[in-house]
Amino acid sequence: MTGDPHLLGRADAVSIARAVRQGSVSAQAVVAACLERIRQRDPQLNAFTAVLEELALQAAEQVDRQVAQGIPVGPLAGVPFAVKNLFDVAGLTTLAGSVINRENPPATQDATVVARLKQAGAILVGTLNMDEYAYGFVTENSHYGPTHNPHDLNRSAGGSSGGSAAAVAGGLVPLALGSDTNGSIRVPASLCGVYGLKPTYGRLSRAGVALFAASFDHVGPLARSVADIALSFDVMQGPDPQDPVCTRHPGDPTFGQLGQGIEGLRIAVADDYFARGAEPPILAGVEKVAQALGARQTVRIPEAQRARAAAYLITAAEGANLHLPNLRTRPHDFDPATRDRFLAGALLPASWILQAQRFRRWYRQQVQTIFQEIDLFIAPTTPCSAPLLGQEKMVIDGVEVLTRPNLGLYTQPLSFIGLPVLSLPLRESGSLPFGVQLVAAPYQEAKLLRAAAYLEQLGIPNAQPV
């Protein structure tokens, strides 16, 4: 491997770390190439809101020193990564896509998951654009500008982790972190053609991450290979008393399980709600994945539409409550795309929210029963490929609907009960990418990643950078 920016833009994290450990490329060359790639491509994409050139080069120098001295380095040594700008980074103010938060003091320490990636040797190169306070699916942020889809600059990168998906898809970094409350990792991963993992609710610590709707907030990685998703997920796992919902389940390292294949996995295709409304190429993609995995049975997730409705209400109420003081005193400083929804969410009656939370428990029970019969199910990630920037309406099932909320049609009923989901990138030649979700029972991320690695071996997903 060389330090050529173009070649490094195509390399995955696991190959970079291997080359750095073996001394065939220096971490400094990797980081310099990454920074050059950001300089070349980000003016078109607008994925980054801050580039930490000096800090990144210093960290790379330290990795190289350790390698030279024969000191063991972590499994992600020398791997550049970037994070959605709602993760705390020591010394930077956490923007969460807003101008209001620009007035906050800089974070004094890294978010837990950022610290764990750094501890594994990964090198933080910057922070990434998002919808304000993560309330959106398009990353058309009025303060920091829209993030453009690397596959077509006139199209949305998806959101709210749009900067994360665009930076990975554009080959600016091999690995990025995003957050997902209703689909905010999976939707941009789908529209930009990369892998996106939303782990089980509580599986990864959210300490040091700006909340949006705490009932559903998750964090997770976006990358261009299954191995990178698995390895980064593994190093971020583990309990964290700083996050009240972080799991006490022991970690389950997945990287070593990737070669186990799909033997013994009972896999079904979600029908009914999840088989309606997507464009034909996307349903064909679901079928292609199903065939490759030998999934012949179908499964009906009961009341998925109602689950989405309940998720919508809880999100609106929790999000509004967090921002109520600023909504009272400085509503003009909010992005117009989020402001009126936040204000409306503040007015929701308590009884509606409690009923939605009770429905959530009922729904979880129903879906839990389904996982006694199957291990994984398959569903589309988004109903369509990337819409144009600014596109207000789209057609689903013959009905014209608003684009922004409906990008989460298939993601919301799953994050609602915290199921682990991996969005796989599919792309037919000459077409825009789209995602297919693999969904497992809580804490069964390893099964998702085994199936994804199997599909990757068959060449079915395509996450090549553009």
Next chain:
Amino acid sequence: MQPWDPETYVDQMAQLLQLPLHPDHRAGVIENFARFLPIAQQVLEFPLPPTVEPAPTFDPQP
């Protein structure tokens, strides 16, 4: 029952919450709130037995 009027509800609830609605924002808030109604209806019309607790749990020992 009288038909529900989102404008009155939004104005009164905003007042109760001491959440002033700027004239430029009021129409958007009413529009967004009205959008909640059919969504909430889907949740509210679904019968749940009284034994079903709300989903969030509280852990007294961190």
